[in-house]
Amino acid sequence: MSIKQVAILGSTGSIGVNTLDVIRAHPDRFQVVALTAGKQIERLAKQCLEFKPRIAVVSDADGAAHLSKLLLEKQVQTQVLYGPEALITAVTESGCDTVMAAIVGAAGLVPALAAAKSGKRVLLANKEALVMSGDLFMQAMKHGGGELLPIDSEHNAIFQCLPNQFSKDPNPSLGVEELWLTASGGPFRDTPLDQLVGITPDQACAHPNWVMGKKISVDSATMMNKGLEVIEAFWLFGLPLEKIKVLIHPQSVVHSMVRYRDGSVLAQLGQPDMRTPIAYGLAWPERIEAGVSPLSLTQLAALSFAEPDLVRFPCLSLAFAAANTGGTAPAVLNAANEVAVAAFLDEGLPYLQIPEVVEKTLNAIPIASADSLDVILEVDARARNIAQEFISKR
Ligand code: NAD
Numbered sequence: 001m002s003i004k005q006v007a008i009l010g011s012t013g014s015i016g017v018n019t020l021d022v023i024r025a026h027p028d029r030f031q032v033v034a035l036t037a038g039k040q041i042e043r044l045a046k047q048c049l050e051f052k053p054r055i056a057v058v059s060d061a062d063g064a065a066h067l068s069k070l071l072l073e074k075q076v077q078t079q080v081l082y083g084p085e086a087l088i089t090a091v092t093e094s095g096c097d098t099v100m101a102a103i104v105g106a107a108g109l110v111p112a113l114a115a116a117k118s119g120k121r122v123l124l125a126n127k128e129a130l131v132m133s134g135d136l137f138m139q140a141m142k143h144g145g146g147e148l149l150p151i152d153s154e155h156n157a158i159f160q161c162l163p164n165q166f167s168k169d170p171n172p173s174l175g176v177e178e179l180w181l182t183a184s185g186g187p188f189r190d191t192p193l194d195q196l197v198g199i200t201p202d203q204a205c206a207h208p209n210w211v212m213g214k215k216i217s218v219d220s221a222t223m224m225n226k227g228l229e230v231i232e233a234f235w236l237f238g239l240p241l242e243k244i245k246v247l248i249h250p251q252s253v254v255h256s257m258v259r260y261r262d263g264s265v266l267a268q269l270g271q272p273d274m275r276t277p278i279a280y281g282l283a284w285p286e287r288i289e290a291g292v293s294p295l296s297l298t299q300l301a302a303l304s305f306a307e308p309d310l311v312r313f314p315c316l317s318l319a320f321a322a323a324n325t326g327g328t329a330p331a332v333l334n335a336a337n338e339v340a341v342a343a344f345l346d347e348g349l350p351y352l353q354i355p356e357v358v359e360k361t362l363n364a365i366p367i368a369s370a371d372s373l374d375v376i377l378e379v380d381a382r383a384r385n386i387a388q389e390f391i392s393k394r
């Protein structure tokens with residue numbers, strides 16, 4: 001068995017740390033050749049000390065100097081680079097054959113695209129990349145000829161429930177009728193609407209079932225996360241939007257389902273632990289130990305499912321609308337949401353105004369076709385400016 005050479009984009013985040021946890025248990029299968037982080041230099045230094053990658057990348061020159069100093073003290077030979085271009089270098093020059101794309105937000109788009117073009121195995125956690133540029137990304141994967149393994153738990157579940165040949169040839173004879181994405185409903189699923197007024201970042205980030213980065217935790221509370229995931233599923237699996245459904249499932253045990261023409265519904269179940277989809281993506285088509293405790297169905301009180309409440313979760317409606325509009329609308333939605341969530345986390349925007357900022361930004365920008373990276377990056381920048389202006393002038 002050859003050892004897989006892995007690059008992790010976003011190694012200091014929640015997905016990055018879980019990825020290293022799986023890799024740590026399988027030194028005979030995986031070697032880490034590149035690690036990248038934004039600003040968490042000390043955590044990255046510890047990871048470099050343990051995994052000895054060829055390349056480490058951070059956001060800026062100060063961070064690079066700090067990391068170089070820490071590594072020199074410990075005589076670690078890792079080459080330290082910085083800036084957005086260096087993220088591409090980590091993909092193309094590290095000798096990796098597998099890339100975990102786990103930078104949060106639009107910052108992860110360009111390196112994820114580089115991974116897609118490169119013909120390597122891409123483990124895609126960074127859903128924002130697909131939301132912004134699904135068409136370009138899927139084309140880049142096709143031309144690159146590599147394997148795309150979804151890491152987002154719902155998409156990983158659906159991937160597991162689809163026939164093997166579906167991604168290459170989604171032939172109607174395979175009988176796939178609908179994809180059902182499950183959603184916990186987040187921390188405010190049952191909170192009376194009048195109590196959502198003063199929600200704090202800590203309350204919004206306290207997800208009942210999953211431990212994740214802050215941005216995706218807030219997205220889960222507003223259910224923008226599920227909206228982004230509908231768009232992600234649309235690009236990954238190539239089914240029309242009306243065949244992609246969302247179901248509230250508070251227990252987070254059924255990670256998603258596929259309904260077939262003959263009446264069968266296939267579901268993937270498991271603990272809410274990202275190491276399962278990460279291990280699946282790393283070892284596919286084999287299965288390896290992920291460090292996840294076995295699921296005990298007898299200890300579960302019940303599994304329940306319900307329709308989402310679009311009044312409670314206006315972000316979900318906005319995402320459905322942007323998905324239906326298509327073109328650059330999902331990129332605008334994503335950019336405005338990133339700015340609004342960052343402002344909320346910074347205590348500069350009330351929780352309930354996140355959807356308002358997104359809606360106003362969507363209404364302010366005419367939609368074009370998303371046919372080049374330049375167009376997408378331009379609309380992303382414009383949407384950020386407009387969203388920021390709405391927040392400042394409130
Ligand atoms: P996180 O905030 O914990 O980590 C983000 C990582 O990206 C960190 O390593 C950070 O240093 C890096 N980063 C942030 N901004 C950067 C920039 N400008 N340049 C370079 N690096 C930068 O986020 P996370 O929860 O690990 O999520 C990562 C991605 O995976 C997101 O797109 C998220 O939607 C997706 N995802 C996460 C989970 C989860 O359980 N955490 C589940 C499904 C999907």
Ligand code: MG
Pocket residue numbers: 152153154229
């Ligand atoms: Mg998910």
